[in-house]
Amino acid sequence: MAGEKNKEKLILDAAIALFTTQGFTATRMEDVSKKAGISKGLTYFYYKNKEDLFMALTKKAFDLLKDEFRDTLRAKGKNGLEMLTDLVQRIWKFEKDHPVYYQSIIHFLDLLKKYSNPALKSQINPLILDSIHFHKLLEIQLEPTRLGIQIVSQGIKDGSIRPELQAEITFYTIWSMALGYEKMEGPISFEGKETKISPEAWQRGFLKLMQDMLKGTIQATKPQVVQASLF
Amino acid sequence: MAGEKNKEKLILDAAIALFTTQGFTATRMEDVSKKAGISKGLTYFYYKNKEDLFMALTKKAFDLLKDEFRDTLRAKGKNGLEMLTDLVQRIWKFEKDHPVYYQSIIHFLDLLKKYSNPALKSQINPLILDSIHFHKLLEIQLEPTRLGIQIVSQGIKDGSIRPELQAEITFYTIWSMALGYEKMEGPISFEGKETKISPEAWQRGFLKLMQDMLKGTIQATKPQVVQASLF
Amino acid sequence: MAGEKNKEKLILDAAIALFTTQGFTATRMEDVSKKAGISKGLTYFYYKNKEDLFMALTKKAFDLLKDEFRDTLRAKGKNGLEMLTDLVQRIWKFEKDHPVYYQSIIHFLDLLKKYSNPALKSQINPLILDSIHFHKLLEIQLEPTRLGIQIVSQGIKDGSIRPELQAEITFYTIWSMALGYEKMEGPISFEGKETKISPEAWQRGFLKLMQDMLKGTIQATKPQVVQASLF
Amino acid sequence: MAGEKNKEKLILDAAIALFTTQGFTATRMEDVSKKAGISKGLTYFYYKNKEDLFMALTKKAFDLLKDEFRDTLRAKGKNGLEMLTDLVQRIWKFEKDHPVYYQSIIHFLDLLKKYSNPALKSQINPLILDSIHFHKLLEIQLEPTRLGIQIVSQGIKDGSIRPELQAEITFYTIWSMALGYEKMEGPISFEGKETKISPEAWQRGFLKLMQDMLKGTIQATKPQVVQASLF
DNA sequence: AATGAATGAGTCTTCATTCAT
DNA sequence: TATGAATGAAGACTCATTCAT
Numbered sequence: 001m002a003g004e005k006n007k008e009k010l011i012l013d014a015a016i017a018l019f020t021t022q023g024f025t026a027t028r029m030e031d032v033s034k035k036a037g038i039s040k041g042l043t044y045f046y047y048k049n050k051e052d053l054f055m056a057l058t059k060k061a062f063d064l065l066k067d068e069f070r071d072t073l074r075a076k077g078k079n080g081l082e083m084l085t086d087l088v089q090r091i092w093k094f095e096k097d098h099p100v101y102y103q104s105i106i107h108f109l110d111l112l113k114k115y116s117n118p119a120l121k122s123q124i125n126p127l128i129l130d131s132i133h134f135h136k137l138l139e140i141q142l143e144p145t146r147l148g149i150q151i152v153s154q155g156i157k158d159g160s161i162r163p164e165l166q167a168e169i170t171f172y173t174i175w176s177m178a179l180g181y182e183k184m185e186g187p188i189s190f191e192g193k194e195t196k197i198s199p200e201a202w203q204r205g206f207l208k209l210m211q212d213m214l215k216g217t218i219q220a221t222k223p224q225v226v227q228a229s230l231f
Numbered sequence: 232m233a234g235e236k237n238k239e240k241l242i243l244d245a246a247i248a249l250f251t252t253q254g255f256t257a258t259r260m261e262d263v264s265k266k267a268g269i270s271k272g273l274t275y276f277y278y279k280n281k282e283d284l285f286m287a288l289t290k291k292a293f294d295l296l297k298d299e300f301r302d303t304l305r306a307k308g309k310n311g312l313e314m315l316t317d318l319v320q321r322i323w324k325f326e327k328d329h330p331v332y333y334q335s336i337i338h339f340l341d342l343l344k345k346y347s348n349p350a351l352k353s354q355i356n357p358l359i360l361d362s363i364h365f366h367k368l369l370e371i372q373l374e375p376t377r378l379g380i381q382i383v384s385q386g387i388k389d390g391s392i393r394p395e396l397q398a399e400i401t402f403y404t405i406w407s408m409a410l411g412y413e414k415m416e417g418p419i420s421f422e423g424k425e426t427k428i429s430p431e432a433w434q435r436g437f438l439k440l441m442q443d444m445l446k447g448t449i450q451a452t453k454p455q456v457v458q459a460s461l462f
Numbered sequence: 463m464a465g466e467k468n469k470e471k472l473i474l475d476a477a478i479a480l481f482t483t484q485g486f487t488a489t490r491m492e493d494v495s496k497k498a499g500i501s502k503g504l505t506y507f508y509y510k511n512k513e514d515l516f517m518a519l520t521k522k523a524f525d526l527l528k529d530e531f532r533d534t535l536r537a538k539g540k541n542g543l544e545m546l547t548d549l550v551q552r553i554w555k556f557e558k559d560h561p562v563y564y565q566s567i568i569h570f571l572d573l574l575k576k577y578s579n580p581a582l583k584s585q586i587n588p589l590i591l592d593s594i595h596f597h598k599l600l601e602i603q604l605e606p607t608r609l610g611i612q613i614v615s616q617g618i619k620d621g622s623i624r625p626e627l628q629a630e631i632t633f634y635t636i637w638s639m640a641l642g643y644e645k646m647e648g649p650i651s652f653e654g655k656e657t658k659i660s661p662e663a664w665q666r667g668f669l670k671l672m673q674d675m676l677k678g679t680i681q682a683t684k685p686q687v688v689q690a691s692l693f
Numbered sequence: 694m695a696g697e698k699n700k701e702k703l704i705l706d707a708a709i710a711l712f713t714t715q716g717f718t719a720t721r722m723e724d725v726s727k728k729a730g731i732s733k734g735l736t737y738f739y740y741k742n743k744e745d746l747f748m749a750l751t752k753k754a755f756d757l758l759k760d761e762f763r764d765t766l767r768a769k770g771k772n773g774l775e776m777l778t779d780l781v782q783r784i785w786k787f788e789k790d791h792p793v794y795y796q797s798i799i800h801f802l803d804l805l806k807k808y809s810n811p812a813l814k815s816q817i818n819p820l821i822l823d824s825i826h827f828h829k830l831l832e833i834q835l836e837p838t839r840l841g842i843q844i845v846s847q848g849i850k851d852g853s854i855r856p857e858l859q860a861e862i863t864f865y866t867i868w869s870m871a872l873g874y875e876k877m878e879g880p881i882s883f884e885g886k887e888t889k890i891s892p893e894a895w896q897r898g899f900l901k902l903m904q905d906m907l908k909g910t911i912q913a914t915k916p917q918v919v920q921a922s923l924f
Numbered sequence: 925a926a927t928g929a930a931t932g933a934g935t936c937t938t939c940a941t942t943c944a945t
Numbered sequence: 946t947a948t949g950a951a952t953g954a955a956g957a958c959t960c961a962t963t964c965a966t
Contacts, residue, residue, distance in 0.1 A: 007946090021354070022354070023354060028938090028939060028940085029938090029939075029940060029941080030939080035245050038947080038948090039947060039948045039949060040321050040940095040941085040948080040949065041942085041943085041946095041947065041948055042946070042947055044940090044941070044942080045290070045946070045947080049939065049940075049941075050941095066326050083960070094385070098323075106414065108417075109323075109414045109415075109417045109418065110414070110417065111417070112418060112421050113416045113417035113420070114417075115278065115417070115421065116416075116417060116420040116421045117420065123252070123253070123254060138421075141418065141966075145418065155930095162233070165256060165440075166436060168426075168428050169428060169432065169433055169436030169437065170436075170439070170440065172291075172418075172419065172428075172433060172437070173408070173436065173440045173441075175411070176408055176411030176412045176414065176415050176437070177404070177407055177408050177411055178411065179410075179411035179414050180406070180407030180408055180409065180410035180411030180412070180423030181407045181411070182413075183337065183341070183407065183410050183411075184338045184340075184406065184407050185344045186339075186340045186341065186342070186343030186344035186345075186346070186347060187340065187343060187372065187373070187376065187403075188345070188347065189347040190343050190346065190347045191413070192370075196399060197400060197403070199401050201400065202400055202403060205397060205400030205401075205404070206403075206404050208398065209396075209400070209401065209404050209444055210444075211438055212405075212444055213441075213443055213444035237930090238930095238946085257954060259955085260956075260957065260958080261956075261957090268932060269930075269931090270931045271928055271931085271932065271933060271957095272930065272931055272958095272959085273929075273931075273958080274959065275957090275959080276929075276930075280957075280958075281957070282956095288952085443925065464908035469925090483816070484816065485816060488720070490961085491960075491961060491962080492960075492961090493765065495928095500926080500927090501926055501927045501928060502927080502928065502961095502962085503925095503926060503928070503962095503964085504901050504925070504926055504927075505963090505965085506962070506963080507925070507926080511962075512960095512961065512962095514959085520734070545888050559963075567848075568876065568877075571877075571879045572876070572879065572882065573877045573879070574879030574880060574883050575719075575872070575878045575879035575882070576879075576882065576917050577876075577881060578882040578883045579880070579882065585714070585716065587936055588709045589961060591787065593833065600883075603880065603883075605806070605882070607880065611695035615885075617870055623792065627801045627902075628890075628898060630889060630890050631890060631894065631895055631898030631899065632898075632902065634877050634880075634881070634895060634898075634899070634901050635870070635898065635903075637873070638870055638873030638876065638899070639866070639869055639873055640873065641873035641876050641877075642869030642870055642871065642873030642874070642876075643869045643873070644867070645799065645802045645803070645869065645872050645873075646802075646804065646865050646868065647803070647806045647809075648802045648808070648809060649805060649834065649835070649865075650803030650804070650865070651809040651810065652805050652808065652809045652831075652834075658861060659861050659862060659865070661863065664865060667859060667862030667863075667866070668862065668865070668869070670864050671858075671862070671906055672866075672906075673864050674906055675902055675903075675905055675906035698949085700951095709962075721934085721935065721936085722936065723935080723936090724933075724938085731952090732951060732952045732953060733937085733952085733953070734935095734937095734938085734939085734952055735952075736939070736949065737936095737938080738950075738951075742936080742937075743935095743937095765938075830951055861948075888962065926948085926966100927964105927965100928964100928965105928966105929963105929964095929965095929966105930962105930964085930965100931960105931961105931962085931963075931964100932959105932960100932962105933959105933960105933961105933963105934956095934958105934959090934960100935957105935959095935962085936956105936957100936958095937955105937956095938955090938956095938965105939952105939953100939955100939959095939962100940952105940953105941951105941953100941960085942950105942951085942952075942953100943946100943948105943949100943950095943951085943952100944949105944950095944951100945947100945948085945949105945950105
């Protein structure tokens with residue numbers, strides 16, 4: 001057992017590495033197997049098909065994302081707004097560090113939209129609906145959200161967030177912002193002559209606006225410090 | 232002459248219809264041709280390849296999106312904040328009415344991110360880089376943004392938006408929110424037992440938060456009315 | 463008429479230029495038309511199809527080759543062996559200057575082999591058999607040969623070629639040698655460590671052997687000079 | 694085990710059979726697979742693409758040709774000139790028995806010419822340059838030549854070939870002749886009214902000329918017998 | 925003579941997946 | 946568990962040729 005990494009993990013790690021550099025479609029199952037150092041047949045023993053493998057990866061992504069939410073919540077000595085700011089920055093870091101996990105989450109959200117709409121459900125690849133990991137995802141997908149809502153609630157309780165806000169809607173809005181933020185990287189870093197703002201200014205401004213949107217009467221004793229730029 | 236639509240448009244329309252119901256990958260060029268009522272060869276005569284066709288579609292999507300921005304700006308008797316609220320709702324409607332156009336825009340933003348990052352540029356399908364429509368897109372992609380920034384500037388000038396805000400960063404933040412909003416539709420409409428909020432409540436709450444974030448001292452004479460739910 | 467080159471010639475010239483750089487298969491009829499500065503339709507007006515065009519080109523190649531034979535024969539003050547040596551060098555020059563013409567002749571010889579063998583005739587592309595130029599070729603293909611045989615005969619008569627040789631067989635043998643010579647360029651110019659002979663040495667040696675094979679008792683008054691290397 | 698030929702060989706044999714009757718271009722990979730009794734995919738498993746398959750075939754052709762050279766050299770009781778005469782006849786027989794192998798060799802020589810000329814190298818299909826078999830060919834292509842040169846050297850040593858001849862150039866000249874010989878089959882067998890010589894006479898005459906060209910003072914004890922006509 | 929939009933048969937190639945061992 | 950040879954459905958793309966004008 002020792003020195004013999006779990007095969008399932010081996011495969012998943014290989015898949016992540018390849019999806020990262022080549023994308024899902026361009027990555028062949030054969031390459032995943034080769035990178036994992038095992039045979040193609042065994043890969044199919046552990047994962048029913050390519051979609052199943054991707055769903056397993058997505059499941060892991062959600063678990064890791066949940067860890068970020070949990071760690072944020074565990075931090076001592078921060079009020080709700082500070083925690084929320086921290087969370088957003090953690091999400092950004094997560095996207096930088098694990099772009100494939102992040103993309104898989106976005107993809108799952110799109111899937112969920114189709115899954116929830118009878119007219120669109122048929123567009124989902126049947127192999128995905130077959131995947132056991134997809135169904136696990138349906139169960140756990142709300143966990144990060146639940147933790148996020150807890151954070152907002154705490155902010156309302158401790159006065160760092162306006163009391164009139166509704167925790168759930170507020171959290172979803174924050175998450176929307178965080179997700180959308182990433183999409184702006186393209187236009188902003190594209191060196192058009194007209195783009196005047198730097199990624200750093202954009203990041204700072206974004207957080208400031210978010211805080212303005214939420215802040216209650218209680219301020220942090222120490223001024224909120226925006227973590228060093230991710231760029 | 233009547234009944235004889237321009238061939239290029241015929242193809243594009245067919246592509247949109249098929250991409251909408253089956254997605255880009257699942258749509259075969261042969262089906263596009265058939266739906267357009269022409270031969271396969273002619274499709275390739277007008278569009279170099281599938282990617283080129285998709286880029287042409289994306290180009291049209293940006294043009295249509297720009298129209299929304301322009302129409303928003305043209306509206307009489309609205310202050311900047313009202314226009315911005317209107318714009319966000321127009322974007323949502325755009326996404327509802329033309330999901331494929333919308334997705335193509337999101338896709339292009341991802342592309343732009345890779346294109347701007349030397350390390351990721353190689354991940355872009357060479358056929359895309361070859362497409363003349365892609366290069367046209369690079370030129371025009373900032374146009375909606377420019378109009379959006381104008382709207383924010385106007386809001387600052389007319390006092391409906393806080394004067395201390397920076398127009399560019401503010402607009403990008405709003406657009407981030409709008410883009411992220413759509414991703415939330417999945418979790419919110421997924422009928423988990425735990426989801427308490429309705430799409431309508433979520434929409435209203437989202438807009439309210441956005442307005443709180445921006446609003447200056449001047450209020451609209453008539454109270455801002457959120458348009459009937461899109462759902 | 464003046465300043466307006468004949469269209470057929472325009473097409474043929476374009477075809478030669480393109481076949482030279484890209485080969486027959488890789489050259490598209492569209493490109494030929496474009497290079498000729500006329501429309502695709504007109505190209506098909508003058509040449510029934512691609513094969514027909516190629517046969518027309520081959521016909522021209524034979525005409526030009528015949529000119530070389532004729533010019534050789536016209537030379538004053540040379541005995542038969544000298545003329546034959548001259549001819550071989552003209553053939554080499556022809557191959558250097560007009561590789562496509564040369565290849566088309568080789569191709570026609572292969573065609574002729576199949577055409578003469580009932581078991582192989584079916585392998586010939588029917589479009590070739592349809593071509594009027596192919597049938598013209600069948601008629602004229604012997605013309606260069608006839609001139610070549612004349613040269614050998616003259617050499618036998620003037621004593622520069624051994625009297626016991628049979629003119630036809632001798633000429634065919636010389637032509638075989640000349641045709642095969644060109645195939646050796648590859649191995650000889652390929653810079654293997656083991657190849658010791660230079661193209662120039664090879665050329666001189668080849669001619670010397672040929673002359674040894676044929677020469678009668680009468681030598682040229684002036685020593686036979688091998689023309690400056692073609693390489 | 695019996696009846697279960699090696700798959701690679703199965704494919705190659707199928708390819709030869711089809712190339713022989715239909716030519717390279719007209720033969721579809723699917724037909725090769727079908728003829729080999731395996732699936733299309735497996736064909737591509739063993740050979741990267743059609744060009745690779747053709748290069749593998751060419752490689753085998755060179756191996757077989759080398760065998761002819763080797764067998765010629767092994768013959769007991771023959772002097773060099775006799776061996777050379779034997780070799781030429783073996784080459785002719787090889788061409789008759791395996792026309793596709795022979796054509797593939799000619800094709801490779803053309804390839805080699807382009808490969809050795811920087812200006813022409815780009816004309817070579819990239820798939821060929823990719824083929825591992827092509828590169829093997831580059832390595833082994835000189836082997837038959839080396840054996841041929843050995844034969845000539847031996848002839849010079851044993852006096853059957855003129856001592857003043859240079860072995861390498863002489864061999865190349867003989868090979869040129871042998872290669873060119875095959876091209877003459879067309880015109881000679883084409884039943885034009887004017888062709889007076891029979892294939893048999895042509896063959897005999899050709900060999901005679903060749904021997905005249907080379908022969909030294911030593912004659913074979915038994916008169917050299919030209920093998921029964923190949924036609 | 926001249927154009928060039930329109931056709932569509934033809935084929936290579938890929939790759940997820942299976943299964944005998 | 947583990948292998949990797951074997952399968953075959955699927956689809957993008959080319960280009961010689963035609964024909965309405």
